Amino acid sequence: MLQFTDAEQERIKHTVQQAEQGTKGEIVPMIVPASAFYREAGYRTGLILALLMLAVLLTLEMYWLPWGWHAGNAGWLMLAVVVAYGIGQWLGTVPTIIRLVTSRERMTYKVQVRAEQAFYQHGLHNTKDRTGILILVSLLERRVHVLADKGINDRVPPDTWDGLVSGILDGIRTEHATDAICEAIMKCGALLAQVSPAGSGNNPDELPDTLIQEP
Numbered sequence: 513m514l515q516f517t518d519a520e521q522e523r524i525k526h527t528v529q530q531a532e533q534g535t536k537g538e539i540v541p542m543i544v545p546a547s548a549f550y551r552e553a554g555y556r557t558g559l560i561l562a563l564l565m566l567a568v569l570l571t572l573e574m575y576w577l578p579w580g581w582h583a584g585n586a587g588w589l590m591l592a593v594v595v596a597y598g599i600g601q602w603l604g605t606v607p608t609i610i611r612l613v614t615s616r617e618r619m620t621y622k623v624q625v626r627a628e629q630a631f632y633q634h635g636l637h638n639t640k641d642r643t644g645i646l647i648l649v650s651l652l653e654r655r656v657h658v659l660a661d662k663g664i665n666d667r668v669p670p671d672t673w674d675g676l677v678s679g680i681l682d683g684i685r686t687e688h689a690t691d692a693i694c695e696a697i698m699k700c701g702a703l704l705a706q707v708s709p710a711g712s713g714n715n716p717d718e719l720p721d722t723l724i725q726e727p
Contacts, residue, residue, distance in 0.1 A: 531701025
């Protein structure tokens with residue numbers, strides 16, 4: 513899993529504080545290893561390997577069944593298929609395999625649901641002017657989801673966050689995750705300063721500025 517040093521976490525925290533100075537918005541960055549368990553990936557991979565093993569053994573029947581079928585050979589055939597299924601179940605827990613056998617639509621949906629859960633779990637819906645904004649990075653799915661509360665969403669077009677998302681993903685791919693996240697936070701702050709400026713009155717810090725990391 514992507515890990516941040518204490519210095520990197522402090523840098524992200526300082527960036528959030530700096531980005532929030534000109535806006536009522538509250539920016540919360542969050543990293544999760546995955547947005548779902550994807551248990552079906554194990555079932556699918558196991559089934560694929562079991563069927564593949566069965567097909568191979570039946571195709572090569574003349575080599576491993578020179579004396580024809582009997583109960584013992586049928587037992588070995590079933591054992592090989594079961595073992596192949598078990599190996600597939602284990603492989604279905606590997607991130608690369610999960611991404612291979614799970615549709616993009618399902619992963620996108622799971623990340624969206626995880627972001628919605630985190631939004632309420634960490635109190636982003638409790639800001640006075642409904643200006644909380646979550647930047648969720650889900651590592652297994654290699655996706656970023658930006659979720660803004662009503663006070664922000666009503667003032668920006670739907671594709672506003674696309675640039676932030678692509679920038680963070682590019683940074684993770686090139687091993688510059690901290691730089692990319694900080695840059696996205698500053699861009700988010702600049703945008704929020706336009707649609708929800710801090711004004712001349714008091715601008716309380718309603719949410720923690722630290723990076724949320726879940727094991």
